[in-house]
Amino acid sequence: MEYQAVLFDLDGTLLPMDQEQFVKTYFGLLVQKVAPLGYDAKQLIDSIWKGTYAMIQNDGSCMNYDRFWEVFVSIYGEEKMKDKEVFDSFYAHEFQAAKQVCGFNPLSKKIVDACKEKGRVVLATNPIFPQVATHSRIRWAGLEPDDFEYITTYENSRFCKPNPYYYREILEQRNLDPKKCLMVGNDVQEDMITMELGMDTYLITDCLINSKNKDLHAYKKGSMEDFLQFIAS
Structure with a gap:
């Protein structure tokens, strides 16, 4: 798709x-x-x-x-x-x-670049940090802020995850159709809630967070390596 x-x-x-x-x-x-x-x-x-x-x-x-x-x-x-x-x-x-306490995965850059070749890319990180801190963490991941057309920070957002209105604000701000968007994240509660808006989802399992022990059968899921293969197909 x-x-x-x-x-x-x-x-x-x-x-x-x-x-x-x-x-x-x-x-x-x-x-x-x-x-x-x-x-x-x-x-x-x-x-x-x-x-x-x-x-x-x-x-x-x-x-x-x-x-x-x-x-x-x-x-x-x-x-x-x-x-x-x-x-x-x-x-x-x-x-x-x-x-120093964060990891690094070279696939992050490959994945974002692959997605940019096919469409638009947004960084939907929970906007509880200032822009300077978010841009820093982007660089720690081997990426640049310019790799994304939009980045949520506490300066430009009125809601937070897991509130669906956080995602609705992004969709409206960027004029995106939720049924044509994919949300990729590791937190079942905060990221997979986008299914309620009609978005497709992919759950990254490398650093999985499932605080409420939800059944994961409903979600497409896998490692970052699995997701790279998914997006390339």
Whole structure:
């Protein structure tokens, strides 16, 4: 089948990773960066989780960026917004050390290039990170931001996975027909929900996440190597 567009998840799909290990390393680097500003490590991590949860629950009334910083200000006060420059600097610099706990699969580049030859390619990564952090993770995977016609970040998105409206926003923004699109991801709950919109799906099993132990028989699935053969057929 020819697709109008292929939508890819990033973490655990194009960029192999153990999510728990990545988050632990990421938070450790962040705490180390901002501790000199007077942030308590536990409170900071709790605050980031609260901001993340608020983005996941976003009802579309504002960008995820605004939702996150709204929570941050509610905890620390408006005056702490002056530290946002330090957080931005973290993602541009110290955050890069988190690459060491991620894997690398040379097939990611081959797969994206193969899909680009056949149609349009979108990076549908959960938009809970700023653009600078997302672009970094794209490069860790051996790709470039320009490999995708559109990339979701917390600056340009009003919803998050697994909310179907996250995907609807992409489809509407890019003028895509869901019945002619393929979603490729490793998370059963967050990525395969696109079936509800009429999209075709492919579940990548290399770093499979199936938090609710769903039956996987309904999904086309396989390794990255299997998917490369699938898309080439």
